[in-house]
Amino acid sequence: MTTSPQDLTAWRARITRPAGPLGNASRAVQRRINTLIPEKVHAAITAAMSGMTKAILTGADFTTASPLLGASLEDREAKVTAAIDGWKTAAGAEGGAAGLGGFALALADFPLLMSFKFKLLAQIAALYGHDGRVLSERLYMLHIFELAFSDVEHRIKVLAAMDDWDAAEHPADLKDFDWRSFQQQYRDHIDLAKLAQMLPVVGAPVGAVVNWRLTAHLGKTAMMAYRMRWLATRQGEVVPAR
Template identity: 55%
Template sequence: MSAYDTQALDELRRWQLEMQRPPGLWNRATSGVQRKINSYIPEKVHASLTAVIKQMTNAVLTGSNFTASSPLLEGTLEEREARVRTTVDRYRKTAAVEGGITGAGGFLLGLADFPLLLSIKLKLLFEIASLYGFSGEDYRERLYLLHIFQLAFSSEAHRIDVYRKMQSWHEQSSHLPNSLDDFDWRKFQQEYRDYIDLAKMAQLVPVIGAPVGVIVNNRLLRKLGLTATNAYRMRWFERPQLTLDQ
């Protein structure tokens, strides 16, 4: 391996340890409060939110085939990740501008940030996948993107469960849902909503909404980019072993 590969592998291993860290006392307490709040929300509301997020996410997942770049077939890890960093920076700037505009527009326009930001995040994941040489046309790859999304924006307890499913992904094919319709959308929407509720709520407040939107969206995209980078590093470093086994 090159010096860059060695450094990337070391960073990946530290990240993997972090992904497996048990939830802390504060996280367990806040998760308990959030579950209690969710229990007071009528089932019809949960069902409606699940349906809306599923529809929005599916719209991006199915539509991105026409906008995402073709898989990059050649290039070292260092070359690919240089392009990944440039791509993440571009999407961070887009998300920051979008958050500032919607945050400055008051409550109603602030609500529009939710589907817009979701779309930006998912499209970023498609771009990152292609730079590591994976095609979003395969529904199994889309499932992997959804797992990355959950890994970035979930409680610590759920994060551990998602991470375990992502280990040795090439061995998970027989255990994957038959289609995106069989994906656990209820859990997906609850974890995502609970994760960003506190961060995004201030964006709906007049005057401070714009700067909050810029800062929060920037940080959320940075976190997603870092999570996706390490998630695809896991796949990258599995490749040599796959070659040896064949």
């Protein structure tokens, strides 16, 4: 199997396809809810989300492996697939345990799942040959996260920012990132799924499935995003992929 610019064009077209009637209706409800929430609440949520995410990205336990050098795309993606499978299993088990614990543990699940997701992104970055300790790489991880958990309008903006990433200039500090959009898009994307995790009886299986699927989706999005960079630096080549 090969990865070509045409494959990536098809992927980009798929994730930027306009939402259907159901998607538009759901987004309209979310926007209405957001307008009803007081600004100081939005500000507090943004501060909490940015603080938590920055703590994950800069914390002592956020270990990043050395970039993998000299490997083919096929070999890299075999390792990436294995990493995604491992984190899917861990996230699913954690979500199931949190679902058994009711409201309190379901709330505790949120930062832990975020930690899992960014550790997965750091591992994937290293396997594609990028240094996750560099600020620009951490910003790229944040954009991958947005790409996975945003509505189509925001995804289009994120993709534009990710194009020619290695040749572009980037903010000098994480504080310059658009945390308001980041938290609001993510919250809107997972609200209903994660609320179901707090329900009695069904909370455990729902938590396991939701965490598994969210992690799988993020991993697949990361693979496509790093393939995009891989091909951007090898224009004209058709490179092997799994």
